[in-house]
Amino acid sequence: MRILLAILLGGLLAGAFDIVYAFIVYGPASYGLTPQEVLQSVASGWLGREASRAGGWNSAMLGLGSHFMIATLMAAVYVLAAQSFAVLKQKWILWGFIYGLILYVVMNYVVAPLSAAGGDGFALSIGEIGSRLQTSFSDLRPRWDPRYPWMIPATIFTHTVLVGIPIAWAAQRLARQSG
DSSP states (O other), X not given: OHHHHHHHHHHHHHHHHHHHHHHHHTTTTTTOOOHHHHHHHHHHHHHOXXXXXXXXXXXXXXXXXXXXXXXXXXXXXXXHHHHHOTHHHHTHHHHHHHHHHHHHHHIIIIIHHHSGGGTTSOOOSHHHHHHHHHHHHTSOSSOOOTTOTXXXXXXXXXXXXXXXXXXXHHHHHHOOOOO
């Protein structure tokens, strides 16, 4: 029960911190997106960019649900790994930070490029997957924007401090190994 609670709390904390960050950073701090548009950008991973924009609040709610589902899956991976590797709970700040770096790479260089937002629908063939991954790893993600030079460090910050560390905290706080 404590493991499930750690997964849910880690997912809730990471998801909440990350989405509030996105609302601020992609809203008034830079591109002026509304919370609905931020959530639609998450849903575009399922629907594609145009369909997500056309979906209004329905696609925004899909984005919100997807966002928290992904955060909870991220928490589940860490919490379950921490049950086998005690160091993940003992040095939770360090390993939470490292886990956040891993999540940054996976989300920006693998998940997003292979999603429906990464091109014309999902990458389904081996050739298309390889092509998208090759393009992704040869390009800076998120894309460099000279108007907002702080955006890439800020994105790394959110994955490490606002996602990885809260998940690691929940793992060490709630998912104590029995016996």
